[in-house]
Amino acid sequence: MAVLRILGKGAARAASSYRLILLMWIITLVMILFVALPLKSFLNHLFGNSMAVEKLAGGFDLGLAGDLGKPFVNLLSAASSGGLLLLLAGIFLYTFFAGGLFASYATAWGSLGINAFIRESARNFLPFLMITLLIMVIIAAYTFVIVGIPMIVIISISEGSTPGSNIMYLFYAIWALGMPVWLFVADASRRWVAATGSGKVFMALGAGFRALKERFWVSYSIVLVILILNLIFIFLSLWFTIWSVPDKGGMVFLFFLATQALFILRLFMKAWRYASVCEKTAIPEKYSSTK
Amino acid sequence: MKRFLFAVCICIPIVSAGQVVVDTPLSARLTGYDIEAVLDPSSHIVSGDMTAWWVNNSSKPVGDAMMHMYLNAFSSNKSTFAGLGRWSPAGDDGWGWVRIGSIRDGMGNDLLGSMSFQSPDDGNIHDKTVLQIVLPQPVQPGDTLRLRIKFESKLPSPIERTGYKEDFHFVAQWFPKFGVYETAGMRQREEDGWNCHQFHSTSEFYANHSVYNVSATMPKEYIAGSGGMLIEEIDLGSNQKKVVWRAEDIVDFAWTAWPGYKVLTQKWRGVDITLLTTEKGLKKADNQFAAVVYALEYLDERVGPYPWPHLTFVDPPISGQGSGGMEYTTLFTSNGGGLVPSFYKMAEMLTIHEFGHAYFMGILANNEFEEPWLDEGINSYWEQRIVDHYYGDGYGLIRLPFLKMSDADQGRIGYISSPSRAISTNDLPSWLYPHGTYYMMSYNKAAAWLHTLEGLIGTETMDEVFREYYRQWGFRHPSGRDFIAVVNDVVTREHGNRFGESMDWFFEQVLYGNEICDYRISGVTTHKIRSYAGVIDGDSVTYTRSDRSSDTLYISRVSIERLGGITLPVEVLICFDNGEEVLELWDGKDSFKDFEYTRNSKVVWAKIDPFDKIDIDVDRINNSWSSVQKFTATRRMANKFVFLMQMMISIFTV
Numbered sequence: 001m002a003v004l005r006i007l008g009k010g011a012a013r014a015a016s017s018y019r020l021i022l023l024m025w026i027i028t029l030v031m032i033l034f035v036a037l038p039l040k041s042f043l044n045h046l047f048g049n050s051m052a053v054e055k056l057a058g059g060f061d062l063g064l065a066g067d068l069g070k071p072f073v074n075l076l077s078a079a080s081s082g083g084l085l086l087l088l089a090g091i092f093l094y095t096f097f098a099g100g101l102f103a104s105y106a107t108a109w110g111s112l113g114i115n116a117f118i119r120e121s122a123r124n125f126l127p128f129l130m131i132t133l134l135i136m137v138i139i140a141a142y143t144f145v146i147v148g149i150p151m152i153v154i155i156s157i158s159e160g161s162t163p164g165s166n167i168m169y170l171f172y173a174i175w176a177l178g179m180p181v182w183l184f185v186a187d188a189s190r191r192w193v194a195a196t197g198s199g200k201v202f203m204a205l206g207a208g209f210r211a212l213k214e215r216f217w218v219s220y221s222i223v224l225v226i227l228i229l230n231l232i233f234i235f236l237s238l239w240f241t242i243w244s245v246p247d248k249g250g251m252v253f254l255f256f257l258a259t260q261a262l263f264i265l266r267l268f269m270k271a272w273r274y275a276s277v278c279e280k281t282a283i284p285e286k287y288s289s290t291k
Numbered sequence: 292m293k294r295f296l297f298a299v300c301i302c303i304p305i306v307s308a309g310q311v312v313v314d315t316p317l318s319a320r321l322t323g324y325d326i327e328a329v330l331d332p333s334s335h336i337v338s339g340d341m342t343a344w345w346v347n348n349s350s351k352p353v354g355d356a357m358m359h360m361y362l363n364a365f366s367s368n369k370s371t372f373a374g375l376g377r378w379s380p381a382g383d384d385g386w387g388w389v390r391i392g393s394i395r396d397g398m399g400n401d402l403l404g405s406m407s408f409q410s411p412d413d414g415n416i417h418d419k420t421v422l423q424i425v426l427p428q429p430v431q432p433g434d435t436l437r438l439r440i441k442f443e444s445k446l447p448s449p450i451e452r453t454g455y456k457e458d459f460h461f462v463a464q465w466f467p468k469f470g471v472y473e474t475a476g477m478r479q480r481e482e483d484g485w486n487c488h489q490f491h492s493t494s495e496f497y498a499n500h501s502v503y504n505v506s507a508t509m510p511k512e513y514i515a516g517s518g519g520m521l522i523e524e525i526d527l528g529s530n531q532k533k534v535v536w537r538a539e540d541i542v543d544f545a546w547t548a549w550p551g552y553k554v555l556t557q558k559w560r561g562v563d564i565t566l567l568t569t570e571k572g573l574k575k576a577d578n579q580f581a582a583v584v585y586a587l588e589y590l591d592e593r594v595g596p597y598p599w600p601h602l603t604f605v606d607p608p609i610s611g612q613g614s615g616g617m618e619y620t621t622l623f624t625s626n627g628g629g630l631v632p633s634f635y636k637m638a639e640m641l642t643i644h645e646f647g648h649a650y651f652m653g654i655l656a657n658n659e660f661e662e663p664w665l666d667e668g669i670n671s672y673w674e675q676r677i678v679d680h681y682y683g684d685g686y687g688l689i690r691l692p693f694l695k696m697s698d699a700d701q702g703r704i705g706y707i708s709s710p711s712r713a714i715s716t717n718d719l720p721s722w723l724y725p726h727g728t729y730y731m732m733s734y735n736k737a738a739a740w741l742h743t744l745e746g747l748i749g750t751e752t753m754d755e756v757f758r759e760y761y762r763q764w765g766f767r768h769p770s771g772r773d774f775i776a777v778v779n780d781v782v783t784r785e786h787g788n789r790f791g792e793s794m795d796w797f798f799e800q801v802l803y804g805n806e807i808c809d810y811r812i813s814g815v816t817t818h819k820i821r822s823y824a825g826v827i828d829g830d831s832v833t834y835t836r837s838d839r840s841s842d843t844l845y846i847s848r849v850s851i852e853r854l855g856g857i858t859l860p861v862e863v864l865i866c867f868d869n870g871e872e873v874l875e876l877w878d879g880k881d882s883f884k885d886f887e888y889t890r891n892s893k894v895v896w897a898k899i900d901p902f903d904k905i906d907i908d909v910d911r912i913n914n915s916w917s918s919v920q921k922f923t924a925t926r927r928m929a930n931k932f933v934f935l936m937q938m939m940i941s942i943f944t945v
């Protein structure tokens with residue numbers, strides 16, 4: 001019951017910050033278009049007035065790759081390196097925005113205005129970046145222990161014919177069930193930074209672990225529920241995007257609108273997790289303040 | 292009378308060999324092998340006691356015999372096969388070799404002292420894969436040479452076509468095998484002589500169709516399969532068993548033994564198909580059987596019957612992957628696909644390809660060393676037709692709503708995207724292709740120009756070419772020139788002189804030449820023809836606004852260029868804005884061609900080779916022109932890129 005209440009309040013707070021979410025969306029879109037539009041123009045240039053482009057109407061015909069020749073290989077290379085740079089820039093950008101969002105959810109100010117959002121984002125950026133990096137290191141180590149080591153052992157044992165993949169599914173499941181713990185700690189730590197204004201990263205992590213321990217199953221369940229819903233949503237969104245092959249101009253535009261709507265929803269779901277963790281973590285403080 | 296005696300002499304070994312597998316001999320059966328083998332799984336040595344015979348079908352006495360000793364390719368790091376660091380053993384126990392302990396002819400003469408290793412291809416004195424045996428007395432025309440050979444074959448590791456890994460054994464290229472004695476005229480040869488090449492990394496087959504009686508003794512727990520028909524399994528006690536096989540009219544005999552095999556069988560029109568696979572491979576066994584049946588069905592209908600009542604294929608375990616993708620006529624190795632997703636038909640493609648070698652190299656036993664395109668190229672061409680026919684509605688390899696690829700295109704890409712595509716002609720011996728172009732030239736380029744040939748002469752004629760090729764050359768040794776002669780016969784019969792007196796002009800370019808083919812539309816222009824206006828005979832002639840609006844005549848010009856050295860007849864389809872389409876035919880010989888039209892409609896698009904007949908054209912992007920650029924697809928792709936990047940960023944951010 002407590003989980004549902006917290007999730008409900010978290011959703012309401014996330015919804016109230018819709019302007020911030022829209023700002024994040026538009027900035028992300030513009031940033032990616034800086035790479036995507038030149039790539040599209042280059043691909044258009046490769047085809048020129050050729051009707052071969054019609055072979056792409058029903059999905060990408062890999063047979064064209066050879067005809068497009070080396071420029072196409074260069075295009076793919078540019079797309080991958082551009083994509084990697086975007087990913088890196090995106091991680092910084094979202095770490096930055098997380099500062100504003102947590103400030104909005106962790107304080108009594110409610111939804112921030114754009115100026116305050118940017119200001120709080122800037123203020124929290126460095127400690128948030130450190131927390132993000134530390135949590136990434138923890139997740140990497142956790143992945144190595146839970147998935148990497150068993151995989152190495154099973155591969156070395158099963159060389160030849162012994163099937164080992166079924167056992168691996170068990171380790172994948174254990175790994176997935178552990179993930180909400182680290183995400184909760186990351187969120188609760190950032191909430192502590194945003195609420196206290198302190199930049200002490202390790203103290204923040206300590207606060208995160210303490211918050212996790214306090215009513216552990218509530219903490220765990222909140223993130224687990226949101227994580228499962230997020231995974232389902234991501235899977236369905238990607239499935240829709242990859243398998244959709246609109247072949248008319250109007251349909252392509254509608255497709256664009258649909259994918260952007262999906263992405264805004266995805267941002268909302270991320271904000272929902274932040275807000276819910278903030279709600280849960282704030283409960284003891286609220287209780288103590290009312291006493 | 293002489294001819295009669297000759298025929299009788301030839302028949303003696305055939306009769307002695309008898310008929311077990313097929314009703315009547317399919318080939319001349321000039322060679323045969325009776326081998327008793329014993330596998331020692333701990334030392335990975337196969338001990339063999341073999342009686343091999345060869346019939347001198349020439350008109351001259353022959354004073355020597357040449358035999359392949361393939362396993363010696365793995366005996367040192369200086370063999371021609373292992374040279375340049377291509378192969379090295381997994382450990383001290385990884386070397387492979389074949390050693391002859393004793394060799395006697397039918398008269399009991401000891402021939403050990405008459406043996407010497409030869410290196411006809413590269414003069415490499417360290418290569419011991421070709422053995423010459425000088426005979427005490429020449430083999431007279433029609434006589435049979437019988438050799439009793441006791442040998443030991445140590446299998447190499449890691450497996451490279453043949454070898455072992457732990458208890459998995461793939462026993463191929465394992466016994467001393469006769470080369471092919473070619474008579475003058477055969478494969479355009481000028482004089483009689485042995486054709487026996489060294490073991491190269493790129494090719495290995497050229498042998499007579501032979502009869503094999505092979506028995507293999509091994510521990511009882513081993514499960515074995517081979518290219519022969521299983522005759523019996525005998526329990527020898529002491530945890531040993533003997534497996535007896537017989538094979539008729541095949542060019543090589545290989546077998547495998549491993550305790551972990553799972554055996555599945557299916558029947559197709561009287562052919563017993565056996566699959567030896569792994570526990571994991573059981574999941575994909577149905578797909579594998581389906582692929583084999585598709586290939587059998589397709590080639591049976593379009594080339595000729597599969598003549599043996601048995602066929603075995605092997606999906607080796609991970610440790611034995613080095614034996615995957617090989618062919619020994621009635622035994623071939625595939626690859627179950629492992630973690631490859633089911634939408635990607637790579638495993639099926641490989642199965643179909645390796646089975647196809649039962650025809651191209653097995654039945655039509657060309658010299659793979661000297662003319663690799665004749666089996667790998669032709670077999671790739673048929674594999675692509677089969678895969679694209681049965682899977683994915685023309686896109687046999689991948690057919691998803693958002694991604695597709697035909698098997699033919701996959702092969703074509705290998706050729707057109709190679710920077711070395713014009714480095715040599717397509718008729719080099721396998722080991723002489725420069726700069727690692729063997730695969731691209733023998734498989735990809737050859738398949739691409741065979742598709743082009745099909746485009747030019749039509750699918751029905753192409754199928755008839757292969758039916759005739761099978762009829763004329765089945766169980767014989769055709770050369771490239773023999774294949775071309777069949778093409779010329781059939782094309783002339785079906786199309787008269789439509790393509791000239793013969794198709795030699797085609798083969799001279801694509802097979803014996805090294806030019807590329809590339810046609811392009813260099814431009815399309817359209818001008819409105821104005822009404823009569825100007826200063827004529829001192830009087831000013833003008834045209835009115837109504838004249839202008841009634842101007843409906845356009846002069847359109849479609850300009851085409853030939854960028855490559857290959858000249859082929861090409862079709863050009865031109866479409867006007869009133870929907871009218873005009874199909875032009877150009878001989879493609881000049882370096883350019885303009886098509887001009889004066890009519891009351893404009894050209895809206897033009898396409899060279901509109902029906903994709905010329906697979907060998909290295910750039911199809913420049914084959915067409917449209918007045919309207921259509922970028923819907925690229926916009927869609929950009930949208931997907933944007934969304935995928937957005938999602939990636941949101942996923943990778945904590």
